[in-house]
Every structure is written in C-alpha cells, then in structure tokens.
Amino acid sequence: MTGTNGPLSGIKVVELAQWVFVPSAAAILAELGADVIRIEHPKHGDPYHALTTAGAANSAGALSARSAQANRGKRSIGIDLGAPGGRDVAYSLIREADVFMTSLRVGALVKHGMSQQDLAEINPRLVYARGDAFGPAGADSDKPGYDITAFWARGGVGELVTEPDAPQLARQPPSFGDRIASVGLAAGVMASLLGLERGCEPQPVGASLIGAAAWVTASEIVSGGPAKGPGQRVAMPPLTGSYRCADGKWIMLNLMQSERFWDDFCKCIGAPELRSDERFFNVQGRDGNGAELRLELEAVLGRCTRDEWSAALADFDGPWAPVQDVSELASDPQMEANGFVCPVEGSDMRLVRSPFTVGVPQRILPRGPELGEHTEELLLESGCSWDQIVRLKDAGVIT
Structure with missing residues (x-):
C-alpha cells in the first residue's frame, strides 16, 4: 500500500x-x-x-x-x-x-x-x-x-x-x-x-x-465558442502558436504580452529587421498585420532546428516551449527533477504519480x-x- x-x-x-x-x-x-x-x-x-x-x-x-x-x-x-x-x-x-x-x-x-x-x-x-x-x-x-x-x-x-x-x-x-x-x-x-x-x-x-x-x-463555452461560423476558426495571433523548424519539429510561442517581450524576442532569434519593421513596431501593428508577421516568423524560425532554437531561447524570459513527443517528455530534465515519473518497487516499470503533491512527494511507487x-x-x-x-x-x- x-x-x-x-x-x-x-x-x-x-x-x-x-x-x-x-x-x-x-x-x-x-x-x-x-x-x-x-x-x-x-x-x-x-x-x-x-x-x-x-x-x-x-x-x-x-x-x-x-x-x-x-x-x-x-x-x-x-x-x-x-x-x-x-x-x-x-x-x-x-x-x-x-x-x-x-x-x-x-x-x-x-x-x-x-x-x-x-x-x-x-x-x-x-x-x-x-x-x-x-x-x-x-x-x-x-x-x-x-x-x-x-x-x-x-x-x-x-x-x-x-x-x-x-x-x-x-x-x-x-x-x-x-x-x-x-x-x-x-x-x-x-x-x-x-x-x-x-x-x-x-x-x-x-x-x-x-x-x-x-x-x-x-473558456470556449463562456465566451460563446471558438468558431466565427460553420467550419471557421478564429486565427491564432502570430506570437501565439506553433512554428515548424528546419528539422520538421516545432516550437510553441505564447507571447500574449507582446509589448513586453517583442524586442528581446527579436534579439534572441536574430531578427533585428523584424524589430525595426514599421509594420510590427507596436502591438497595434503586430495585431493589424498578423498574417504578414506570421509569414515572416515562419521564414525565420524555419532556418534552424528545434534544439538550436531551444538553445537560442534558453535565457529568453517570455513563455515558449519546444514541442515534445511523449518519449521526450518522460526524460525531460524537469520531469526528472520533480519526480513526475517514478520507478515501481520490485519492478522495471515506471509509472506517473498524481498531478499534485501533498508534503514530500514519493520517489518510488507501489505496484498494482x-x-x-x-x-x-x-x-x-x-x-x-x-x-x-x-x-x-x-x-x-x-x-
């Protein structure tokens, strides 16, 4: 037990x-x-x-x-x-x-x-x-x-x-x-x-x-749903969403406070031309020219692999993440540090512990x-x- x-x-x-x-x-x-x-x-x-x-x-x-x-x-x-x-x-x-x-x-x-x-x-x-x-x-x-x-x-x-x-x-x-x-x-x-x-x-x-x-x-229920009409979806803002990298893998951005993060983001991805582009100079421009900005970001972020972008963005203080598959998640250093996946006593199994902690979390789980x-x-x-x-x-x- x-x-x-x-x-x-x-x-x-x-x-x-x-x-x-x-x-x-x-x-x-x-x-x-x-x-x-x-x-x-x-x-x-x-x-x-x-x-x-x-x-x-x-x-x-x-x-x-x-x-x-x-x-x-x-x-x-x-x-x-x-x-x-x-x-x-x-x-x-x-x-x-x-x-x-x-x-x-x-x-x-x-x-x-x-x-x-x-x-x-x-x-x-x-x-x-x-x-x-x-x-x-x-x-x-x-x-x-x-x-x-x-x-x-x-x-x-x-x-x-x-x-x-x-x-x-x-x-x-x-x-x-x-x-x-x-x-x-x-x-x-x-x-x-x-x-x-x-x-x-x-x-x-x-x-x-x-x-x-x-x-x-x-969120969708209380706001009336995500669709504008049959078969239509509200487009994601250009600084929120996934971008395919050079190796076919993805990174995910969620820079909802774009005024706060825009300058540093452009520096980290090596795109000063976007920072100085008058179309994207402020939040109104980035929102109003969202389709153009997304195309520009697709081109920039498609130049390097996911892991290369992970290294480039390692010290960036805005919310972003590499898109991982489940096998990568299981060995993610944050998973290891927090003991989210634990060995099982008397077994070579590894199981996932509960999604919250009360006191000191267990590091070894009992078998079924x-x-x-x-x-x-x-x-x-x-x-x-x-x-x-x-x-x-x-x-x-x-x-």
Missing part, C-alpha cells in the same frame, strides 16, 4: 469499478495514504488488465503497465457478486469503509445491492462516490460511455482540436478524458471526507466525463495488485475464519 503516513492514512476505500476513470481517482487516494480495496470478479477481473493496446494480450490476472498506472498501491479481492453469499462478503468490507467508489451503471448497482440507498443502510457514514459518462440526471444519465465518446466526441473536445478541413476527427490519446475526470472525482471525495471530519452528514460525490469536458472547454491477491488477507481482517474462506472458495464466490 502507498503512503501509510499520508494525509489519508486510516481512510478505507472500497472500489467497485473498471477501466480507467474511477480506478485512477482511487489511485490518487491510495497515493495519499488511503487503504484502497478493489473488488473484482474472481475469474474475469477488470477488462482493462487484458486490453491489447496496453501491451501483450494479458490474462485477466496479468498486470500491464497501464493497468498498474490506474491501480498501484491498492489491494485486490476477487468476489462474484452474483453468487450466493458474494454480496455479503462485499458488505463485510463496506461496513468498515469510509468511502465507496464505483463506475457501474445504476441498473447494475441496484442488481447487486450496491446503490447509494442500499449501502447507506449498512453504513450510514459512508461517502458514496460514482463516476459516470453523462452525469446523474437527464434522459441519457444511465447510457454507457467511454472517454472517447462522452468526453472527446459529445463533450466537444475532439471537435475543438480538429482543423475544419480535416478528413476525420483528431485522435484522442488513450484515457485522456478519464484521467482528467479522475482528478475531479478524487477531489470531491476528499471534500466530502473533510465535511465528515467537521461534523457534516456524508455528502454523495459525482463526476462525469461530459462534465470534465465542459470544465476543460470552459494481481487479481484477488489480497482476498484471504482482507477477509481475515473483516472477521472471516479460515473455514469460512475455504467454503467461499469452494463455492466459487471468491478467488
């Missing part, structure tokens, strides 16, 4: 969830010290374990790096909730829990006796947290959805980053919306726990993929559990005898 001295040490979380969204939220809580117990089907496990895009075609109990990323620091128990006695085994864990987290749809939760009302009857102090695709209200509230459909497609994120004349929608990176939404769900759980600490009644927590999409596109790895340990903790455990195993209720 992770961080037994963390701020959530002593908090017990029972997770009944699959794939990435809710498990990633629970992984954040585990990293902060919570004891997170995963309930998985004893034979099938979480289908994310065996997702072929995560590497080799794993078995249900095998652990891919992507599965470990969402489940590190947890304990796993295999329970067949549909088998006689399976629900009671789960209840024995939930009675002692502080938080229940799930991604199951309402119908499945009712079927297995895991609705908010069901669990409130056995544990009135339980924080009930659910992540879904489309929010808890409305006609589509219980429709199935993944981040690529609820966040990227219906949530408008994919359209927002796709050029108007593109032959198809821009590709979403794997689990992109899931991990964004997971931070909100984890924050909601922590807020509800804080309310309990201060004497409030337990407040249910919800987060959705489409809600996360609205949050990340809020194998399917049902902690079944016996957890049942003994909940008061089961060895004889009861053997009977449950023989009946196929647990693994």
Whole structure:
C-alpha cells in the first residue's frame, strides 16, 4: 500500500469499478495514504488488465503497465457478486469503509445491492462516490460511455482540436478524458471526507466525463465558442502558436504580452529587421498585420532546428516551449527533477504519480495488485475464519 503516513492514512476505500476513470481517482487516494480495496470478479477481473493496446494480450490476472498506472498501491479481492453469499462478503468490507467508489451503471448497482440507498443502510457514514459518462440526471444519465465518446466526441473536445478541413476527427490519446475526470472525482471525495471530519452528514460525490469536458472547454463555452461560423476558426495571433523548424519539429510561442517581450524576442532569434519593421513596431501593428508577421516568423524560425532554437531561447524570459513527443517528455530534465515519473518497487516499470503533491512527494511507487491477491488477507481482517474462506472458495464466490 502507498503512503501509510499520508494525509489519508486510516481512510478505507472500497472500489467497485473498471477501466480507467474511477480506478485512477482511487489511485490518487491510495497515493495519499488511503487503504484502497478493489473488488473484482474472481475469474474475469477488470477488462482493462487484458486490453491489447496496453501491451501483450494479458490474462485477466496479468498486470500491464497501464493497468498498474490506474491501480498501484491498492489491494485486490476477487468476489462474484452474483453468487450466493458474494454480496455479503462485499458488505463485510463496506461496513468498515469510509468511502465507496464505483463506475457501474445504476441498473447494475441496484442488481447487486450496491446503490447509494442500499449501502447507506449498512453504513450510514459512508461517502458514496460514482463516476459516470453523462452525469446523474437527464434522459441519457444511465447510457454507457467511454472517454472517447462522452468526453472527446459529445463533450466537444475532439471537435475543438480538429482543423475544419480535416478528413476525420483528431485522435484522442488513450484515457485522456478519464484521467482528467479522475482528478475531479478524487477531489470531491476528499471534500466530502473533510465535511465528515467537521461534523457534516456524508455528502454523495459525482463526476462525469461530459462534465470534465465542459470544465476543460470552459473558456470556449463562456465566451460563446471558438468558431466565427460553420467550419471557421478564429486565427491564432502570430506570437501565439506553433512554428515548424528546419528539422520538421516545432516550437510553441505564447507571447500574449507582446509589448513586453517583442524586442528581446527579436534579439534572441536574430531578427533585428523584424524589430525595426514599421509594420510590427507596436502591438497595434503586430495585431493589424498578423498574417504578414506570421509569414515572416515562419521564414525565420524555419532556418534552424528545434534544439538550436531551444538553445537560442534558453535565457529568453517570455513563455515558449519546444514541442515534445511523449518519449521526450518522460526524460525531460524537469520531469526528472520533480519526480513526475517514478520507478515501481520490485519492478522495471515506471509509472506517473498524481498531478499534485501533498508534503514530500514519493520517489518510488507501489505496484498494482494481481487479481484477488489480497482476498484471504482482507477477509481475515473483516472477521472471516479460515473455514469460512475455504467454503467461499469452494463455492466459487471468491478467488
């Protein structure tokens, strides 16, 4: 388990969830010290374990790096909730829990006796947290959805980053919306726990993929959207945006305060002629002649490679960055200095820690559990005898 001295040490979380969204939220809580117990089907496990895009075609109990990323620091128990006695085994864990987290749809939760009302009857102090695709209200509230459909497609994120004349929608990176939404769900759980600490009644927590999409596109929503009309986009200012370098790689500029940075920028890129050009002499000229300025910058920045520009701009105090691919990001000196990607105990894996720190961040992350790895340990903790455990195993209720 992770961080037994963390701020959530002593908090017990029972997770009944699959794939990435809710498990990633629970992984954040585990990293902060919570004891997170995963309930998985004893034979099938979480289908994310065996997702072929995560590497080799794993078995249900095998652990891919992507599965470990969402489940590190947890304990796993295999329970067949549909088998006689399976629900009671789960209840024995939930009675002692502080938080229940799930991604199951309402119908499945009712079927297995895991609705908010069901669990409130056995544990009135339980924080009930659910992540879904489309929010808890409305006609589509219980429709199935993944981040690529609820966040990227219906949530408008994919359209927002796709050029108007593109032959198809821009590709979403794997689990992109899931991990964004997971931070909100984890924050909601922590807020509800804080309310309990201060004497409030337990407040249910919800987060959705489409809600996360609205949050990340809020600037466009509140300003009426980025488009001037069908198929049209507002052009980026010339000092904000990407420029292709001589080696085909890119740099990104974001010099919104152009009056502050213009002179130094021209010096750093070796273009005094732009600094003295009357078309670009002040901010009004640079804005009014934006198309011309962009062409000039394309010509200048196309003369050198990305790394050459990185060296030339190293001491420039304006906001810019080299455009990196993910493999470059993983070895970026800033990533190394801050420990954003960490080795995993007893493994050659490297996983990404939570996107914030509380106290001193961990430099080594725990591994994810194998399917049902902690079944016996957890049942003994909940008061089961060895004889009861053997009977449950023989009946196929647990693994």
